[in-house]
Amino acid sequence: MAKLGISTGTTPDDGTGTSLLVGAARINSNFDEIYDYFGTGTNLDFAGGRFVETDAGIHTLGSVGIGTTNPTYSLTVKGNTEITGLTSFANPTDATHRLEVAYYAQPTLRFLSGSAMAGTIEGQMGGLHLKSVATKAIEINDNAAVFGSATNYYDVQLNKANNGSTKVGTNIQFLPSTGIVSATSFRGDGSLLTGISASGTGGKFVANATGIHTLSSVGIGTTTAIGAVNTGNTSVLNVGVVTANNFYGTLTGDGSNITGIGVTNVKNDGGDVKLQTNASGVSITGIATATSFVGDGSGLTGIVGSGSGIVIKDSGSAVGTAGTINFAESLSVSAISGAAVTVSFAGDTNYWAENTLGINTLGSVGIGTTTITNVFNSTPNLTVRGNIDLIGFGEGGAVKGSLNVTGVTTMHNGLTVNDIVLKDAKAINFGDSKELMIWHDTGGDSMIRNSVATGKSLKIRSESTKLRDYGDAQSYLEGTVGQDVSLFHNGAKRLATSGVGVTVYGSSNLTGAKLDIKPGIGTFQGTAGIGITIDEWKLSDNYFRSAEYQLTVTNNTGGHVQSQKVLVMHDGSDNAFYSEWAVMYGAQGSRLVSVGATGSGGYVRLEVTPQPGFTGLSSYFFSRTAIG
Numbered sequence: 001m002a003k004l005g006i007s008t009g010t011t012p013d014d015g016t017g018t019s020l021l022v023g024a025a026r027i028n029s030n031f032d033e034i035y036d037y038f039g040t041g042t043n044l045d046f047a048g049g050r051f052v053e054t055d056a057g058i059h060t061l062g063s064v065g066i067g068t069t070n071p072t073y074s075l076t077v078k079g080n081t082e083i084t085g086l087t088s089f090a091n092p093t094d095a096t097h098r099l100e101v102a103y104y105a106q107p108t109l110r111f112l113s114g115s116a117m118a119g120t121i122e123g124q125m126g127g128l129h130l131k132s133v134a135t136k137a138i139e140i141n142d143n144a145a146v147f148g149s150a151t152n153y154y155d156v157q158l159n160k161a162n163n164g165s166t167k168v169g170t171n172i173q174f175l176p177s178t179g180i181v182s183a184t185s186f187r188g189d190g191s192l193l194t195g196i197s198a199s200g201t202g203g204k205f206v207a208n209a210t211g212i213h214t215l216s217s218v219g220i221g222t223t224t225a226i227g228a229v230n231t232g233n234t235s236v237l238n239v240g241v242v243t244a245n246n247f248y249g250t251l252t253g254d255g256s257n258i259t260g261i262g263v264t265n266v267k268n269d270g271g272d273v274k275l276q277t278n279a280s281g282v283s284i285t286g287i288a289t290a291t292s293f294v295g296d297g298s299g300l301t302g303i304v305g306s307g308s309g310i311v312i313k314d315s316g317s318a319v320g321t322a323g324t325i326n327f328a329e330s331l332s333v334s335a336i337s338g339a340a341v342t343v344s345f346a347g348d349t350n351y352w353a354e355n356t357l358g359i360n361t362l363g364s365v366g367i368g369t370t371t372i373t374n375v376f377n378s379t380p381n382l383t384v385r386g387n388i389d390l391i392g393f394g395e396g397g398a399v400k401g402s403l404n405v406t407g408v409t410t411m412h413n414g415l416t417v418n419d420i421v422l423k424d425a426k427a428i429n430f431g432d433s434k435e436l437m438i439w440h441d442t443g444g445d446s447m448i449r450n451s452v453a454t455g456k457s458l459k460i461r462s463e464s465t466k467l468r469d470y471g472d473a474q475s476y477l478e479g480t481v482g483q484d485v486s487l488f489h490n491g492a493k494r495l496a497t498s499g500v501g502v503t504v505y506g507s508s509n510l511t512g513a514k515l516d517i518k519p520g521i522g523t524f525q526g527t528a529g530i531g532i533t534i535d536e537w538k539l540s541d542n543y544f545r546s547a548e549y550q551l552t553v554t555n556n557t558g559g560h561v562q563s564q565k566v567l568v569m570h571d572g573s574d575n576a577f578y579s580e581w582a583v584m585y586g587a588q589g590s591r592l593v594s595v596g597a598t599g600s601g602g603y604v605r606l607e608v609t610p611q612p613g614f615t616g617l618s619s620y621f622f623s624r625t626a627i628g
Contacts, residue, residue, distance in 0.1 A: 001033050373410075498542070501624070516544060516626040523619045526555075526610035531596070534620055536605040544628035545569060549606060553592050557616040560588040568597040568606060576604050592618065 004026035009017030018026070032041075039045045051058045065071030067078035205212045219225030266275040276283045312319040327333050327343060334342040352361050361380070364372045368385035422428065427439035435451040436458075450458040467476040474491035484496040484503075496503045501518030524532045537544060546569035554561045564583040570576050576599030585591055593608040608620065 001029070004029050514544075514628050516542065516547075516624075516628075518624040518626070520622045520624065521620070523617055524608070526593075526615050526618050528610050528612045528615060531598075531607040531609045533605045533607050535622065535624060536603050537626070539570070539572075539602050539604065542626070542628070544626035546628075547604075547624050547626035549595075549622050549624050551595060551608075551620060551622040553608065553618055553620045555588075555592055555614055555616065555618050558588065558614075560592055560614070561586045562592040564595065566595045566597070566606070568604060570599055570604050574599040574601070588614075 006023040006026055007016070007018045009015070035041050035044065051060045063071035063074050063076065065076045065078075068076055070076075205214050217225035265273045265277070267273050272285075274285050276285075310322050310325065312322050312325070330345060332344045334344075351363055352359050364380040364382070366372045366383045366385075369383055372381055372383045374381055420428075422439065424440055424442045427437040430436040430438075431451075433451070435456075437449045437451075438447070440446050448458070450456070464478075464480045466478045468474065469476070475486075475488050477485070477487055479485040484498060486493050486496040488494065493505050496505070498516065501516055504515035504517070506514065518535075520535055522534060524534070526532075535549075537547070546567065549566045549568065550563075551566065552561065552563045562583070562585040564580060566578055566580045568576060568578045576597040578595070578597035580595055583591065590613075591611050592614050593610050595606070595608055598605050598607060606622075610618070
């Protein structure tokens with residue numbers, strides 16, 4: 001805060017100076033800042049953390065912050081520091097009297113090339129404390145050693161120096177002494193290395209005056225040695241004289257220089273003798289396998305084996321080489337005589353006969369199968385496992401043929417043909433007992449007959465059915481599910497069913513006059529004076545201009561009856577008009593109901609209204625003839 005002044009005015013009591021109240025407040029503010037800076041805010045106290053000036057300089061018993069208002073150590077500097085001269089650190093008595101350098105994002109303490117301290121750092125253990133947070137605690141550039149990656153107080157990594165190597169004094173001592181020295185490579189002949197003992201006693205090479213030796217197996221070209229010396233591949237091992245109790249693997253070469261070997265037998269892993277030499281030659285127990293055997297085999301005796309190789313020929317042409325030949329039925333094979341056998345036909349010689357028409361047989365035939373199916377317990381039969389392709393007479397160019405079957409032909413997987421041609425009076429039969437027959441008779445008529453013995457119907461199932469003329473030019477009858485069934489005369493619709501009855505059309509099909517006939521029957525519970533709808537038609541579905549009703553109503557209670565006619569019409573809107581006539585009634589002497597028509601919502605409705613004196617359940621019957 002800047003010092004606050006008090007104005008005294010120009011002349012005494014001229015009223016232009018600072019008032020007593022404001023002046024006293026400024027005096028208090030000035031003293032508050034002094035007491036806060038040089039004391040505790042209440043008392044002046046130079047020993048409470050402020051600087052004291054003496055002949056030797058200034059000092060303080062508290063922490064000092066340069067570039068920060070929050071010193072965390074006795075001296076905390078935020079920013080770059082340049083020190084000219086010698087910086088001394090007294091022998092530390094505890095961990096707080098040392099130079100501690102903490103690394104964060106960049107090297108914190110750096111000695112540049114050419115400086116007085118470049119390459120020289122002195123101190124005893126604990127005197128220089130390198131503490132790493134990320135990577136390097138102290139970096140010395142160029143040819144000076146780099147101390148980095150210190151993960152504790154005793155581990156130091158030397159990274160860089162002249163020509164990629166590090167030289168540290170005469171001796172290097174690593175603490176603790178049980179640590180591990182790791183490097184990409186070690187240089188030198190190691191002649192001065194002392195105090196080194198090998199890990200293990202039986203698996204390493206040992207050098208002496210006779211050479212090198214080991215007590216374990218040796219692998220050359222392999223990391224898995226299964227014998228004393230194992231090359232692991234087919235390389236030549238040239239070692240002079242090889243002496244061993246056992247040899248493993250494959251020996252190559254002609255063996256012309258192999259001497260001193262006397263082998264009487266060869267055993268497998270289980271100790272069984274499989275090859276043995278004797279005075280007569282070599283005896284093999286088991287199977288002898290080779291890529292080829294050389295020689296004509298004339299000296300081989302005692303051999304009766306499958307696969308000795310017999311060349312099979314068909315009419316002089318080679319078929320292949322077989323180890324075994326098996327002759328099927330109907331062939332007779334004689335006993336071996338003089339290394340030869342005689343094969344003769346011993347079957348029925350009447351199986352196949354040949355004449356000018358081709359070949360034929362009186363027995364059954366199987367094509368693609370050795371199992372012949374017996375159809376309807378009759379013989380002979382033809383069983384074919386596969387497809388049959390027949391090219392009819394006059395088709396397929398010069399190829400002509402036909403299939404003539406007198407008996408029954410059974411197709412298990414369907415029959416696919418281009419055309420089926422049956423002669424007159426020859427029928428196609430369906431059903432186990434030929435219930436359905438289709439044929440063309442000799443008189444020129446085509447017949448479909450469903451056997452009445454079954455008691456079932458002939459059903460034609462389709463969403464839409466049409467009976468058309470031979471040229472498909474016009475219909476006789478058409479029917480569609482959910483719609484009408486129509487009859488045609490010379491292509492013009494004449495009669496059609498509807499949701500309410502039957503419609504009869506005029507000579508000009510749909511655009512001409514239509515006549516709709518509908519019967520109706522029902523009951524109603526009569527209440528005098530209340531109209532009841534007994535029939536209606538929707539103008540958008542049946543646009544009839546008028547309709548004539550013939551109506552009969554009976555009262556079930558008294559046996560009374562009324563019969564009459566009524567004519568109903570409309571003008572294209574919801575207006576309906578009606579006229580009653582020919583009203584007759586029975587012995588009751590008066591009407592049971594009055595009859596009228598109403599129109600609303602696009603509908604024309606016929607209503608009956610019970611008259612006074614007649615109530616209860618009534619029945620009605622009508623026929624409606626509508627035109628439009």
